Amino acid sequence: MAASLKSWKELPIGGVVPGGATPELNKTGSWRAERPIWDQEKCIQCLQCWLHCPDDSIRINGQKVTGVDYDYCKGCGVCATVCPVDAIGMVPEREGTCAK
Amino acid sequence: MPNIKTLAQREEAQVRFTGGHSLCAGCAEPMVVRTVLNAIPDPVVVANATGCLEVATSRYPGTAWNVPWIHVAFENAAAVIAGVEAAYKALVRAGKLDRRIRFVAFAGDGGTYDIGLQALSGALERGHDFLYVCINNEAYMNTGVQRSSATPRCASATTAPVGKAIPGKPQDRKDITEIVVAHYVPYVAQAAVSNLIDLANKVERAVNYEGPKFLNVLTTCPLGWRTPRDSAIQQAKLAVETRYWPLYEVAEGRYKITYKPKKEVPVEEWLKTQGRFRHLFRSPDGEALIAEFQAAVDRYWDELLRKEQCLSGGEEKTG
Numbered sequence: 001m002a003a004s005l006k007s008w009k010e011l012p013i014g015g016v017v018p019g020g021a022t023p024e025l026n027k028t029g030s031w032r033a034e035r036p037i038w039d040q041e042k043c044i045q046c047l048q049c050w051l052h053c054p055d056d057s058i059r060i061n062g063q064k065v066t067g068v069d070y071d072y073c074k075g076c077g078v079c080a081t082v083c084p085v086d087a088i089g090m091v092p093e094r095e096g097t098c099a100k
Numbered sequence: 101m102p103n104i105k106t107l108a109q110r111e112e113a114q115v116r117f118t119g120g121h122s123l124c125a126g127c128a129e130p131m132v133v134r135t136v137l138n139a140i141p142d143p144v145v146v147a148n149a150t151g152c153l154e155v156a157t158s159r160y161p162g163t164a165w166n167v168p169w170i171h172v173a174f175e176n177a178a179a180v181i182a183g184v185e186a187a188y189k190a191l192v193r194a195g196k197l198d199r200r201i202r203f204v205a206f207a208g209d210g211g212t213y214d215i216g217l218q219a220l221s222g223a224l225e226r227g228h229d230f231l232y233v234c235i236n237n238e239a240y241m242n243t244g245v246q247r248s249s250a251t252p253r254c255a256s257a258t259t260a261p262v263g264k265a266i267p268g269k270p271q272d273r274k275d276i277t278e279i280v281v282a283h284y285v286p287y288v289a290q291a292a293v294s295n296l297i298d299l300a301n302k303v304e305r306a307v308n309y310e311g312p313k314f315l316n317v318l319t320t321c322p323l324g325w326r327t328p329r330d331s332a333i334q335q336a337k338l339a340v341e342t343r344y345w346p347l348y349e350v351a352e353g354r355y356k357i358t359y360k361p362k363k364e365v366p367v368e369e370w371l372k373t374q375g376r377f378r379h380l381f382r383s384p385d386g387e388a389l390i391a392e393f394q395a396a397v398d399r400y401w402d403e404l405l406r407k408e409q410c411l412s413g414g415e416e417k418t419g
Contacts, residue, residue, distance in 0.1 A: 023118045023119060023120040023164075024120075024162075025120065025161070025162040026120040026121070026122065026159075026162065027120070028119065028120055028121075028122065031125060032125075046104070047104045047105070047108055048104075050108060051104055051107065051131070051135070051296055052131055052296070052333060053131075054123065054125075054126065054127050054128065054129070054130040054131055054332075055119040055120075055121075055130065056115065056117065056118055056119035056130070056134070057119055060108055060111075060112060061112075062112075063105050063108040063109060063112070069119065071119075072119035072120055074124075074125035074126075075125060076125035076126030076127075076329045076330055076332075077126070077329065077330030078126055078330050078332055078333060080330065081330050081331065081333060081334065082333050090330075
């Protein structure tokens with residue numbers, strides 16, 4: 001029995017996380033009661049929504065907004081309130097409008 | 101000075117704080133964390149005190165942090181980051197490391213004003229090279245809104261409940277920013293989540309100084325302040341506009357108010373938007389309590405103006 005036990009040097013180090021794993025584990029988009037809808041036509045690309053998003057859910061590419069990441073967006077509506085041109089509106093989350 | 105495009109560029113290059121964490125919808129803490137991390141171009145090591153930010157971003161086996169991150173206990177974020185920084189300096193001295201690395205500690209108001217004050221004071225006095233960010237949401241929100249020494253007078257908290265005996269918290273909040281100023285560290289500033297570019301500028305100015313740096317950031321909490329979940333930015337903006345939360349910095353002993361509201365907005369405008377002050381507008385004593393609150397805000401602002409006048413460093417330039 002004792003021979004098959006691992007020595008302390010072989011044990012995995014406890015409490016160490018390789019890093020950045022949360023996005024794969026928690027799709028917090030399921031929390032959402034209201035869904036932000038981004039209007040590309042109205043958007044002036046000021047990036048205020050990106051700056052203020054608590055869930056890193058405003059997608060950007062080349063410093064331009066390209067959409068909302070509904071996998072993580074919790075639907076808090078902060079993006080809609082900080083938008084200076086009302087390019088983001090909040091609509092109730094209903095069955096069938098879920099992401100993907 | 102970093103502008104919004106620079107911050108976006110940096111996040112596109114490396115996402116340092118990801119989504120998928122379990123902070124409440126509409127929580128203002130991630131906005132502060134992302135802005136602070138994006139404002140620093142160099143590699144960063146983070147120490148975190150216990151609090152909402154720590155528990156919600158590091159649920160095993162996940163983590164929202166894409167930077168080296170360490171949590172030890174509630175009271176010692178400053179001591180931990182001081183130890184990490186001392187180890188880094190030892191490695192540099194031994195010639196094993198030559199990269200410039202920045203050290204940042206994040207702690208809530210409980211972990212800064214109350215529980216971590218001794219560790220913070222010690223690290224400031226020893227002069228370690230780190231940036232300490234107090235994410236100040238004015239109570240122990242993580243455990244269910246208990247009052248801290250950052251909670252303003254009259255705010256309702258579960259350990260200072262409104263009733264016949266007391267109108268919410270009976271005491272005034274303590275001024276940790278000035279306590280840190282009294283340690284004669286190179287850079288101390290107050291910021292708010294409503295002015296994130298101002299915060300990014302302050303972070304950039306702070307990290308250019310060698311030694312301890314301190315930022316006290318007003319971070320709204322929809323749960324504890326009992327406000328709508330989409331109102332985090334408006335709440336913080338009102339706190340700044342009513343002069344309840346002045347944005348200022350003390351760089352090498354020189355005071356500078358970085359934003360002076362043009363209009364005089366009564367603090368009542370800010371109080372009435374929050375559930376934690378609701379009783380002030382319902383009880384007959386409310387009016388007197390609000391007047392007292394306003395007097396305290398005015399006194400604090402006048403004091404700050406005088407400090408800026410006397411200690412701005414302006415006399416040095418002219419003389």
